[in-house]
Amino acid sequence: MLIKIIMAIFIANIAIASNLISVVKIPGNVLGIKAKSRAWMSTNFKKFSTFPMVSIKTNDALANKLNYQNGAKEVDIKAIYDGKNIAFLLRWKDSTKSVIGRMRTDDFNDAFGVELQTKTDTVPYVDFGDLNDEIVFYLKNANKNSVDIEENQDILSQFDYQNLNVFVKNSDEDLLPHVKQEVFLYHGFNNAIKLDTKLSNITMDMIYKDGYWYGSLSKKLVDKNSNLSNGTFLVSFSLYDGKIKQRGRLRNLTPWLLARLEGIEGGESLVEEVNHKISGDIKNGEKIALKNCSICHNYKNTRNAPVNMAPDLSFIGGYASIDYIKESILQPSKVIVPDFTDSAHPNFSWIEKQENGKNISVMPSFEWMNEKNLNDLLAFMQTLR
Ligand code: HEC
Helix, strand or coil: CHHHHHHHHHHHHHHHHCCEEEEEECCCCCCCCCCCCHHHHHCCCEEEEEEECCCCCCCCHHHHHHHHHHCCEEEEEEEEECCCEEEEEEEEECCCCCCCCCCCCCCCCCEEEEEEECCCCCCCCCCCCECCECEEEEEEECCCCCCCHHHCCCCHHHCCCCCCCCCCCCCCCCCCCCCCEEEEEECCCCCEEECCHHHCCCEEEEEEECCEEEEEEEEECECCCCECCCCEEEEEEEEECHHHCCECCECEECCCEEEEECCCCCCHHHHHHHCCCCCCCHHHHHHHHHHHCCCCCCECCECCCCCCCCCCCCCHHHHCCHHHHHHHHHCCCCCCCCCCCCCCCCCCCCEEECCCCCEEECCCCCCCCCHHHHHHHHHHHHCCC
């Protein structure tokens, strides 16, 4: 009995610890520190997995393919804070350093992103947020020609939000400095507002050493976009490999991870929601998927559906929450993944425009499915990573 209890505690701790980043408190000031700072020696890296976003296809077929083939990829993360400010350091392997001097339409920089929640007690959709629960996204591009953030020029005019294929469209690099660091507020798929980075007092840095990128972000715990002083908060990390043309939505990202400020209580409700996992009969779940989903969705080796009939679900269990997947199955129209370029999937629209102007998903609801089968299906979806 005792052994059982100890085992249960042990297993519970592993489940919680696996997505937890302990933010170590250090004396001094971490605001403005960069990737090379000695302050990082106060704590160790912890390994996490990132997964390629493959659900949305772009017009660039080669990039779509390379992005898919990239598969899951590891990132090491550590974090420190000083009571008022916080800093993250990422380290990831990249044997091909892509720092382009001259911007061409088919060349892309290595880059990384840090995504934070804007509210303190809810779990927003990872990657895109929504109107009621926005996320803030910090993006850093490796670029030797870029200007310092404080002297940033107006790059708004260069950024085309409708076309997420590119970070920057730039034909004359002498006139327009490359973007180095940007902050966006996401409130839904394809809905991003670029924020004025001058006001947000953030420092992002990227250095390349011995086949690894190191990327850092330092910022205040509390600013007008987020309040991270609550003890535990959500964070997600994105990696972009320029060599395989990752940019915009085409990237590798972690699911929501929990960052916990050492010594501060709070945010426990998030822990439970983010750690929500399903146990069920995976084999049965796979059968259910084959029967009900594979006519439209491709995933892993199951490729019965015409290409672009529906989002590819090969990595959905890696970055999406189980609650999001469940919602997608029961209420497909609540969040509709946009088929944002007609030419990316010209034959199959994912959205049905109704007469009243409302859009609905072409995916049917599976509300009729019995609880056991739905549960097994979710258990299977979790394995897609
Ligand atoms: C008739 C075709 C069709 C069927 C059948 C179908 N889907 Fe979908 N599904 C879609 C389309 C189109 C979208 C994109 C639009 C949207 O978000 O609703 C989608 C979106 C999704 C998403 C969100 C993907 C993302 O990247 O965010 C999930 C998860 C999903 N479906 C799971 C399922 C599961 C599980 C089944 C089987 C029980 C299923 N679907 C059956 C067409 C289908």
